[in-house]
Amino acid sequence: MTKETLGQLIIGSEETMYRIAKSLLYNDADCADAIQEAIVKAFAKLHTLKDDSYAKTWLIRIVMNECYAIMRKEKKIISLQDYQMNEQETESKDYSDLYEAIFHLPEQIKLCVTLYYMEGYSVKEVAALLDTTESAVKNRLAKARGKLKEALAD
Structure with a gap:
């Protein structure tokens, strides 16, 4: 794969990368950082891509790894004042109830929902991306539907 082809893939995958990052990170600035770092790493490690058909x-996977890296970095204690300010900002944003319910799902379930329902990947592809079995993905999706139904019924 050439750098030009990778650039076209990145441009075509902007929304997908954002949705994946947003499913793991709540802050838009963190999402942007993760995507930017992923793009830099993708260009730097382009030679490690063995099969062009798996480029997307x-x-x-690079975006997900960058999100995890940001999450690890930000495992720190925040003050009560910062937390309250963050809560006020969150309340003022116009997030749908469904988005909020998805955000509060456990991380692995949230990723399955995002990849399967929002990005249109098959169960087999989601299992490959998350390095798990197809039955685990199906179980996570079933669990997510139950939790979302419960959360949205309130």
Whole structure:
């Protein structure tokens, strides 16, 4: 794969990368940072891509890894004042009830929902991206539907 082809893939995958990052990170600035770092790493490690047909999957996996890296970095204690300010900002944003319910799902379930329902990946592809079995993905999706139904019924 050439750098030009990778650039076209990145441009075509902007929304996908954002949705994946947003499903893991709540802050838009963190999402932007994760995507930017993923793009830089993708260009730097382009030679490690063995099969061009898996380029999009490879790119999404890099985005997910960058999100995890940001999450690890931000495991710190925040003050009560910062937390309250963050809550006020969150309340003022116009997030749908469904988005809020998805955001509060456990991380692995949230990723399955995002990849399967929002990005249109098959169960087999989601299992490959998350390095798990197809039955685990199906179980997570079933659990997500139950939790979302419960959360949205309130």
